[in-house]
Amino acid sequence: MSACLAVLNAGSSSLKFAVYDAGPGETVLLKGQLDGIGVSPRLVLKDGRGEVLEEQSWPAEGFDHAAATHEVLNAAIQRKGDRTVLGVGHRVVHGGRDYARPVRIDASVIAALRALEPLAPLHQPHNLAPIEAIAQGAPHVTQVACFDTAFHRVQPPLAQRFALPRRFHEAGVQRYGFHGLSYEFVSTRLRDLAPDLASGRVIVAHLGNGASLCAMHDGRSVASTMGFTAVDGLMMGTRSGALDPGVLIHLIDAYGMDARGLEDLVYKRSGLLGVSGISSDMRALRSSSEPEAAEAIDLFVYRVVREIGSMAAALGGVDGLVFTGGIGENDAQAREDIVRGCRWLGLDIDEAADRFGRQARQISPHGARAAVWVVPTDEERMIARHTAALLSLAPASS
Numbered sequence: 001m002s003a004c005l006a007v008l009n010a011g012s013s014s015l016k017f018a019v020y021d022a023g024p025g026e027t028v029l030l031k032g033q034l035d036g037i038g039v040s041p042r043l044v045l046k047d048g049r050g051e052v053l054e055e056q057s058w059p060a061e062g063f064d065h066a067a068a069t070h071e072v073l074n075a076a077i078q079r080k081g082d083r084t085v086l087g088v089g090h091r092v093v094h095g096g097r098d099y100a101r102p103v104r105i106d107a108s109v110i111a112a113l114r115a116l117e118p119l120a121p122l123h124q125p126h127n128l129a130p131i132e133a134i135a136q137g138a139p140h141v142t143q144v145a146c147f148d149t150a151f152h153r154v155q156p157p158l159a160q161r162f163a164l165p166r167r168f169h170e171a172g173v174q175r176y177g178f179h180g181l182s183y184e185f186v187s188t189r190l191r192d193l194a195p196d197l198a199s200g201r202v203i204v205a206h207l208g209n210g211a212s213l214c215a216m217h218d219g220r221s222v223a224s225t226m227g228f229t230a231v232d233g234l235m236m237g238t239r240s241g242a243l244d245p246g247v248l249i250h251l252i253d254a255y256g257m258d259a260r261g262l263e264d265l266v267y268k269r270s271g272l273l274g275v276s277g278i279s280s281d282m283r284a285l286r287s288s289s290e291p292e293a294a295e296a297i298d299l300f301v302y303r304v305v306r307e308i309g310s311m312a313a314a315l316g317g318v319d320g321l322v323f324t325g326g327i328g329e330n331d332a333q334a335r336e337d338i339v340r341g342c343r344w345l346g347l348d349i350d351e352a353a354d355r356f357g358r359q360a361r362q363i364s365p366h367g368a369r370a371a372v373w374v375v376p377t378d379e380e381r382m383i384a385r386h387t388a389a390l391l392s393l394a395p396a397s398s
Contacts, residue, residue, distance in 0.1 A: 004029060004083040005387050006076060007380045008069070009091040010126045013037045015068045018380040019076055022086050022388065026381060030079055034068045036060075041068065045075050053079065065129035073134070087142040089387030090131055091181060091379060093123035093230060095147030097172050102150070102386040105131055105143040113145070119176075119229050122267050144387045151180030152214075152221045159223045159314070177214070177224035179206045179325075185382040186324050186375050187219040193360055197371050200319035203311045205304060206377065207334070208326035209237035209280060213304070215311035223314035225307050231266050235303045237280035240270035272296045282327050282334070301334060305341035318345050320371040329358065329376050339364075339372055346370040 003022040008015060014035040021027040028048040036042050041063045045054040054075060058067075090105075094116045103109055110131060117124045131143055152175075160175045162168070183204055190198040202216045211234040215223040225233030225242075235241040243266065251257045257265070273280035276296035278288055285293040312318045321342070323335050332355045339349040346369030354363040354374075364372035 002083045003086045004080060005086055005384050005391075006073075006088045007090075007383045007387070008072070008088060008130045009380055009383065010065055010068075010123075010130055012122045012126055013039065015065065015072055015130065016380060017072050017076065018384065019080060020381075020384045021083075026384060029083075030076055031380070032072075032075075034072055037063060037065060037068050043071060043075065045079070065126050066133045069130040069133040070137075085141060087144055087387050087391050088134060089144045089146055089383040090127060091148065091383055092127045092131075092145045093148045093178060094120040094176065095145075095149045096176070097174075099145070099147050100150050100153040102144050102146045102390050104390065105135070105145050107135075109145060110135070120178075121263060123230065142391065144383075144390050146181060146383045146386045148178045148180045149176040151184045152177030152224055155221050155223060162228070173228060175224070175227040177212075177221065178226045178230045179210065179212050179214070179224075180221070181379045181382045182206050182324060182377040183214045183216070183221065185378050186322060187216060188382075189360065189375050190322065190373070191219065193375065194320075194362070194371065194373065197320045197373075201315040201317055202320045202322060203308055203315070203318055204322045204324060205308070205328050205338070206325040207234075207304065207323065207328035207331075210239070211236045211241075211300075211304075211325070211327070213307050213311050215314045217315060223311060225311070234307060235275075235300050236271045237282075238268050238271045238273045240266040240274070241303060272300060275299055282331055286331070286333070297334070301337045301341065304338050308338070308342050308345070312345055318347070318370050320373065321347055322373045322375050324375050324377040329374060335363070335372075335374070347372055 005020045005022050007018045014033055014037060016033045018028060019030040021029055030045060030047060032045040034041060034043040039060055041060060042057040044052060046052055092113060096116050098112060113128055134141055134143060162174060164173060186204050199218050204214045204216060206212050210230060212224060212226045214221055231239045233241050248262055251262060271280060272285060276285055276292045278290060278293050279285055285297055327334055335354055336349055336351060339347050348365055348368045349363055349372055350365045353361065360375045362371060362373050
């Protein structure tokens with residue numbers, strides 16, 4: 001009897017999933033997404049070729065991540081045939097200090113990850129909801145947690161410190177970095193696409209509703225724009241990115257805001273949404289004629305360009321820039337504006353190549369001092385690799 005691996009990647013309002021054949025080749029059997037959780041839940045299930053197999057929607061009331069997990073698993077079970085599910089891999093945003101690699105999940109792991117919820121309030125509770133639902137409904141199924149912070153644990157100690165009294169660092173208040181599963185996938189993919197570049201000094205820009213940069217040398221994380229939480233660094237869809245801490249103190253004193261109010265502000269009401277007053281979606285802002293939409297896009301690009309300079313400083317130079325994520329892969333204008341702002345680093349762009357296709361490709365002109373690439377990310381595939389490796393089915397770098 002053949003076997004398969006399932007992957008669940010839970011976001012704040014969505015649940016991505018995929019089912020892979022457990023044999024060599026990482027063959028995708030099923031994939032899809034249930035989005036609109038809390039607003040207008042809708043499931044789209046596709047086969048390995050991308051053909052739609054099923055679409056379904058539900059009323060929003062009472063439909064949470066646990067309900068989404070139940071529906072996704074039901075749909076997958078009905079389509080998996082006679083294959084045995086060997087394990088389920090999960091993306092977990094925050095692993096803290098204790099989890100620098102994927103782990104099998106048990107009650108003690110769940111409890112430890114629950115304690116990290118305040119550090120990733122938009123993600124960690126939703127990452128854990130499917131884990132707990134499966135643990136309760138199918139306790140015999142092996143589950144594996146793969147962490148977005150793990151890729152960055154190899155950063156130099158200085159890159160992980162804040163300039164705070166030592167007792168806070170010793171208690172775990174430090175820079176962790178996020179989007180690690182995406183960066184790890186891009187790093188491994190780059191070894192196949194451009195091995196010379198992969199061994200050099202590369203900045204990867206994961207740009208989407210969540211956005212960050214990672215400076216890599218020889219495929220390993222050297223520095224990142226996200227820090228203690230996933231709200232630091234770049235401006236994002238609804239997250240503010242880096243703020244002067246004095247701003248928060250001022251908001252407490254002048255506006256009477258408390259911790260929960262500040263959390264709601266910097267995580268859910270800022271970023272592209274806050275500046276534009278229109279939308280957190282770059283596509284909606286591109287289609288808008290309002291000056292506030294243009295200003296939000298300009299600020300997003302400015303912040304990316306400025307932080308690329310910071311990552312270049314951490315690397316001591318740049319051999320290449322790689323775009324990934326929803327905006328990074330699909331918004332040619334954003335890529336071109338960002339690269340133009342980084343010409344001082346030897347970056348340039350071939351606009352014809354940039355606007356051709358959606359596959360992995362080099363978009364810098366021949367002979368440019370530094371290379372520019374677009375490399376679509378695949379966090380689910382990276383999770384599947386780690387899950388297979390932990391279950392001794394395949395090496396994680398396959």
